[in-house]
Amino acid sequence: MIRVSAFALMCVLAGCATTPPTPEEAAQKCEERAQAAQAPTGGVTVGVNSRTGVSTGIQIGVSADLIRGRDPLEVYQSCVMDMTGEPPIRPARLRAL
Template identity: 55%
Template sequence: MRTALILCLLALSACGPMSPEKAAERCEERARMAQGPTGHLTLGVNSSTGGYVGGSIGVSSDYLRGADPMLVYERCVVDLTGQDPIRQPDLR
């Protein structure tokens, strides 16, 4: 019984607000995605199968809506922490 209560309390504590630094990191990534499409391309050749190519393209809903990346960052931090951002985002 005590073990179940302890596990339940630990699970509930994990649902609390996120640290401001962790929120800033997560929200910077979301704001970067609001700046434009993301992606990568892989080209290569190997001796077993010959040439290969692969890639991916990502487009966020914030980008499609034309949302301002700074506002995306600020709203995201407030949603995750209940506080204003502690620093300006690095959107490079």
């Protein structure tokens, strides 16, 4: 049986001329997605300049996987499988919470 990854199928349907990601590239992208499933992401910025004075910003991100309560390791494994059609080449490196 031949397993076709979702990425490859989308490329065929869309006429992509790009090559699929390497297993390591897929692992890195999928780790980011799995980390976003662990907890909200975000940041705070503060800046000062002579024209506008003090500026501040807050950014908060919540992934759909986090809202659904999906297990980050399952998110990682299914993401790699979808991108490459193969199981992950290494375990996910996730943040300790």
